[in-house]
Amino acid sequence: MLRTAEFVSPGHPDKLCDRIADSILDVCLSQDPNTRAAIEVMGGHKLISVTGEITTEAFVNVQETVRKIVGDNCGVQVNIVRQSPEIANGVNTGGAGDQGIMIGYACNENIEMIPHEAYLARSLNKYLYKKHPYDGKTQVTLKDNEVVALVASFQRTKTSDLKNGILEWAKEMKLDVSKATLHVNPAGEWNVGGFDADTGVTGRKLAVDNYGPRIPLGGGSFSGKDSTKVDRSGAYMARRIAVDYLKKHNAKEVFVELAYAIGVPEPVQATARVDGKEMQVEGYDLTPQGIIQSLELTKPIFEATSQWGHFGNGFNWDK
Numbered sequence: 001m002l003r004t005a006e007f008v009s010p011g012h013p014d015k016l017c018d019r020i021a022d023s024i025l026d027v028c029l030s031q032d033p034n035t036r037a038a039i040e041v042m043g044g045h046k047l048i049s050v051t052g053e054i055t056t057e058a059f060v061n062v063q064e065t066v067r068k069i070v071g072d073n074c075g076v077q078v079n080i081v082r083q084s085p086e087i088a089n090g091v092n093t094g095g096a097g098d099q100g101i102m103i104g105y106a107c108n109e110n111i112e113m114i115p116h117e118a119y120l121a122r123s124l125n126k127y128l129y130k131k132h133p134y135d136g137k138t139q140v141t142l143k144d145n146e147v148v149a150l151v152a153s154f155q156r157t158k159t160s161d162l163k164n165g166i167l168e169w170a171k172e173m174k175l176d177v178s179k180a181t182l183h184v185n186p187a188g189e190w191n192v193g194g195f196d197a198d199t200g201v202t203g204r205k206l207a208v209d210n211y212g213p214r215i216p217l218g219g220g221s222f223s224g225k226d227s228t229k230v231d232r233s234g235a236y237m238a239r240r241i242a243v244d245y246l247k248k249h250n251a252k253e254v255f256v257e258l259a260y261a262i263g264v265p266e267p268v269q270a271t272a273r274v275d276g277k278e279m280q281v282e283g284y285d286l287t288p289q290g291i292i293q294s295l296e297l298t299k300p301i302f303e304a305t306s307q308w309g310h311f312g313n314g315f316n317w318d319k
Contacts, residue, residue, distance in 0.1 A: 002143050005117040005212035007125040009136040010307040011155070011193065013200025016070060017041040018209075018306040020048065021202045021224030023065050026300035029226070031058035033298035036083045036091070039224030043070070044199030051079040052224065055088070070195065087262075094289050095263035097228040101218035104238025104256035105211050105311075106246040112312030113243060117142050118212030120173070122309060124152065127169040132157045135193030147175055151183040155193030159185045209310050210235075218257070223306045227297035228288050230260045234267075236310070236317040237291045241272060241281055243318060251275045258286060265289070 008015055021039040028035040035056040042049045048066050063076040083091075091097050109116040117140050125138040136154035140147060147170075152162055163184045170177045190197075203221025207213050219231035227233035238256040245254045251274045258281075259269035265288065270281040285294065292298060295316045305315065312318060 002141060002148075003115070003117045003214060004139060004141040004149075005115065005121045005207075005214070006137060006139040006151075007118070007121040007208055007309075008138075008205060009125055009129045009134070009154070011129075011133065011135040012137070012205075013043060013135070013195050013198050014202075014204045015200070015307065016195065017043050017200040017202045018205070018221075018223035019303060020050070020066055020069055022302040022306040023069060024050070024054075024060055024062060025224055025226060026303050027060045027065055028054060028056045028058040029298060029300040029302075032056045035226055036088070036097075036228060037224060037226045038083070038229065039080070039202070041202045041224070042199060043074075043195050045195065046074045047077065048074055048195075049077045049079070052081075053083045054080050055083040074195070091228045091263070091288075093263070094265045094287060096230045096234075096260035096265070096288050097262065098220075098230060099260055099262045100220065100231055100234070101257055101259040101269070102230060102234035102238045103210075103216055103218040104235065104240070104242040104258070105215045105254065106239065106242035107253040108246065108251070113246060113318070114312040115212050115214045116145060117214070119312065120147070120175075121212070122312075123173065124150070124166065124169050126308065127172075128152060128154055128157075128162065128165050131165055132162070135197070147177050147180045149181045149183070150177060151186065153185050153187065153190070156191050157185070157189070159189055211311060215255075218259075222310055223302070227292045227295075230258070230288060230291075233288055233291045233295070233297055234258045234260060236295055236297070236315075237284070237286065239311050240295065240317040241284060245272050245274055249274050256281065 039052040106113040110119045120140040132154045134155035139151035141149035222232045242254040255273040
């Protein structure tokens, strides 16, 4: 069986947009834990556009926050309004900020409890990024858990240096890549990357943010959203349950599905599949406010989630 997953570095334009959105959210939450936010960012070619809704008592200098991440050599366009009062009516009573179904997952394939191809793609990206902190991508293909192909493209990086980094990583990970196909800067070495080469948009790397392409996606993106949005908080809680059930049942893999209706506190579905056996999820407060409280989601913790994926990095919902 062949399985492939990719990962992108924090210097990738899509992830820069995610980081900007979550940084703005963190600034707000550090002053007002009851902030409501749904921030979208698009950037590219010396212009960053920030739009969406923020309802908060906090003061945030959006332009300054953007430039702390991308520098001064860009224009910043801001178009932010307050949350729709019709949406707020449902959230103010404790209801979910939107409808949707969120997928939680955990498996026993590695210490991060995520699909192994995604684990390796992220691990390789982290290793290379330490030496080459630029825009970059990695990809790993497994066949029956053996590495058969590795892809890495990093800005401002000699192909020989990148190849050496891959081999060093494989040695540290105790992986045999002697028979694997290596595609190292396969389109050639490149110096122009990030927002200078391409546009970025929040929420465009959903498979990277979640568990890779093997696991289905239910809800929308995470970055820039406060935790009354169950796209974010519901997905985090589904992961928390999946990790708990994996350990409780000594299972190989667990899928959790939580579904919500806008303005309604309790989920319309809360089920788990433990090694293929379906069961109801019980013993958790699955209302948005219950999730926010149990996972401490009013704290300004979200910029960290925007850089290396939202699962398997030791957050409250991973433990």
